[in-house]
Structures are given as structure tokens and as C-alpha cells.
Amino acid sequence: MIKRSKQKEVILRVLRSTTSHPTVTWIYDEVRKEIPRISLGTVYRNLKLLRERGEISELNLNSAPSRFEARTDIHYHFICEKCRRVFDVDEPPDKRLKGEVDQKTGFQISSYQIEFRGVCRECRETMDKAESGEK
Amino acid sequence: MIKRSKQKEVILRVLRSTTSHPTVTWIYDEVRKEIPRISLGTVYRNLKLLRERGEISELNLNSAPSRFEARTDIHYHFICEKCRRVFDVDEPPDKRLKGEVDQKTGFQISSYQIEFRGVCRECRETMDKAESGEK
DNA sequence: CTACTTGCAAAATATTTGCGTTATT
DNA sequence: AATAACGCAAATATTTTGCAAGTAG
Numbered sequence: 139m140i141k142r143s144k145q146k147e148v149i150l151r152v153l154r155s156t157t158s159h160p161t162v163t164w165i166y167d168e169v170r171k172e173i174p175r176i177s178l179g180t181v182y183r184n185l186k187l188l189r190e191r192g193e194i195s196e197l198n199l200n201s202a203p204s205r206f207e208a209r210t211d212i213h214y215h216f217i218c219e220k221c222r223r224v225f226d227v228d229e230p231p232d233k234r235l236k237g238e239v240d241q242k243t244g245f246q247i248s249s250y251q252i253e254f255r256g257v258c259r260e261c262r263e264t265m266d267k268a269e270s271g272e273k
Numbered sequence: 274m275i276k277r278s279k280q281k282e283v284i285l286r287v288l289r290s291t292t293s294h295p296t297v298t299w300i301y302d303e304v305r306k307e308i309p310r311i312s313l314g315t316v317y318r319n320l321k322l323l324r325e326r327g328e329i330s331e332l333n334l335n336s337a338p339s340r341f342e343a344r345t346d347i348h349y350h351f352i353c354e355k356c357r358r359v360f361d362v363d364e365p366p367d368k369r370l371k372g373e374v375d376q377k378t379g380f381q382i383s384s385y386q387i388e389f390r391g392v393c394r395e396c397r398e399t400m401d402k403a404e405s406g407e408k
Numbered sequence: 409c410t411a412c413t414t415g416c417a418a419a420a421t422a423t424t425t426g427c428g429t430t431a432t433t
Numbered sequence: 434a435a436t437a438a439c440g441c442a443a444a445t446a447t448t449t450t451g452c453a454a455g456t457a458g
Contacts, residue, residue: 198333247391256382
């Protein structure tokens with residue numbers, strides 16, 4: 139049975155307070171403002187529990203540390219390969235997709251993720267400027 | 274400038290020889306059969322180069338080690354949460370999706386990935402058996 | 409009480425990097 | 434020659450885990 143704890147509550151509250159898809163370390167630093175003696179291991183353990191309970195989502199994007207978010211509904215993500223920021227994409231996902239893949243493969247699908255990669259507008263502008271200036 | 278090397282060639286050939294989405298360690302072990310003194314660092318470095326050149330794809334699925342594959346066309350993946358195997362899903366991806374997200378966000382999208390998670394048929398059967406036997 | 413949770417520290421994984429040497433162009 | 438790539442080993446992350454003590458149910 140899962141027992142409640144101050145740590146769990148604060149971790150969840152911190153994650154719900156942002157839309158920035160933070161890393162474990164960022165969450166750890168935020169939570170420490172309230173619980174200075176919390177350990178990184180506890181953060182990992184609770185994020186894992188919360189993910190298993192379906193209360194949060196974990197994103198594994200290219201290049202190491204996992205990102206987390208409080209949203210658990212299916213939506214797209216965009217990862218900027220320059221600045222590494224992660225954006226939610228406001229485009230309704232295809233409702234039929236899961237069912238079709240379900241049927242075609244015989245797999246029991248519990249969730250899915252769609253991730254776009256590229257360069258965000260801001261970084262593109264910076265790059266354009268740099269290019270015209272340098273040559 | 275990128276120079277060719279025996280190592281690069283063998284790594285690429287090994288990856289092209291399988292559809293199993295191997296980890297770096299698996300690739301390393303395979304390549305060592307031909308080049309026993311190759312170092313793990315070289316495998317990492319070359320996989321990174323090949324990915325940057327767009328010759329291979331890197332998949333970052335939940336739970337640590339990256340997986341690689343020689344395919345670079347857009348297709349879906351299914352990850353079994355029990356046995357951790359990765360399957361290609363034979364379902365044509367939505368052609369309009371990239372364009373729509375492109376337009377809506379103003380991002381310059383270079384690629385995207387769709388990953389389904391769940392339990393594969395084989396593991397489901399194993400679980401069903403275990404359950405009926407244990408109670 | 410019992411069993412889940414915590415903090416701490418150590419271990420286990422995974423990936424990157426510095427450096428002197430070797431190979432490609 | 435110049436520079437990219439290599440092997441090796443050490444350094445960095447990143448994540449997990451064992452354990453003794455604390456806390457919720």
C-alpha cells in the first residue's frame with residue numbers, strides 16, 4: 139500500500155506548479171526550498187511511484203536526463219535541439235490512432251508519446267542573425 | 274570533415290544487420306567480434322556522428338540506455354514494459370501531421386517519433402498463465 | 409505493530425572526454 | 434603535413450539500492 143508523506147505531496151505540488159517539463163534535479167532543488175534535508179533518492183523514488191500511479195508523466199527525450207510533467211493526457215511535445223527546451227504542442231492528437239495500432243498489433247497499449255524535434259523560432263532567429271553577421 | 278574508418282563501417286554494418294533496436298553495449302559486443310580492440314568510447318562517438326549525419330536513428334525510450342536502429346524513415350515503435358523489447362509498428366504514419374504542427378507552432382521540425390507503451394502479446398499470455406496458476 | 413518511507417552513502421549504469429598515438433585525406 | 438579518429442582510462446552524469454531510523458495507517 140502507498141502511504142502519503144510530506145515529500146510526496148511537495149514533489150507533486152512542485153511539478154504541478156510548472157509547465158516547463160523539469161528534470162529531476164530541478165524538482166529536487168525546488169523541493170529543497172521547503173524540505174531542505176530531502177534526498178535525491180527520495181525524489182527519484184517518489185517520481186517513480188507517482189508515474190506508476192499515473193499521476194504524472196515521464197518524458198525520455200534525446201540526451202540524458204528524464205523530464206517530468208503533471209499532465210497525463212496525450213499531447214505532443216516539441217524539443218528544440220538548440221536550447222533543449224520542451225514545448226507542449228497545441229494540436230489535438232489523432233483519436234483513432236491508439237485503436238488502430240491496438241488492433242493491428244494485438245498489443246495492450248497503455249500510453250503513447252509523440253515527440254517532434256527541430257529548432258524553435260527563437261533559436262532560429264538567433265542562428266539567422268549569427269549567420270548574416272559572420273559572413 | 275568526417276573521415277572514414279574501419280570502425281565506422283563495421284558499426285554501421287552491424288546496426289544495419291538487425292531490426293532489434295540494440296543498445297550501445299550490444300553493438301559494442303557485436304563489433305568486437307570483428308575489431309576486438311575497439312573501445313566503447315569509439316562506439317559512442319561514431320553512433321553520435323552517424324546520428325548527426327542522419328544515417329541512423331536514436332530512440333530514447335523510458336528507462337535508460339538509448340536504442341539505435343538503421344531505419345531513419347518515420348515509423349511507430351512499441352515498447353513492451355515487461356520484456357523491454359522494442360517493436361516496429363507497421364502502420365503508416367499520418368502524412369499531414371508534420372505539416373500541421375509545423376504551421377501551427379512556427380517551429381522548424383526535422384523529425385518526429387511516436388512511441389507506444391504497453392504489454393506485448395507474449396508477455397500478456399505469460400502473465401495470464403501466472404495469475405490463473407497462483408490463486 | 410506492520411510495513412511503507414526517508415536520508416545517507418555507496419553502488420550500478422550510462423555517457424563523455426582528455427590525451428598521446430594512429431590513420432585518413 | 435594537417436586533422437580526424439582511435440584506444441585507453443579517468444571523469445561525469447544519471448539512476449538505483451542497502452540499510453538503519455522514522456512515520457503513516
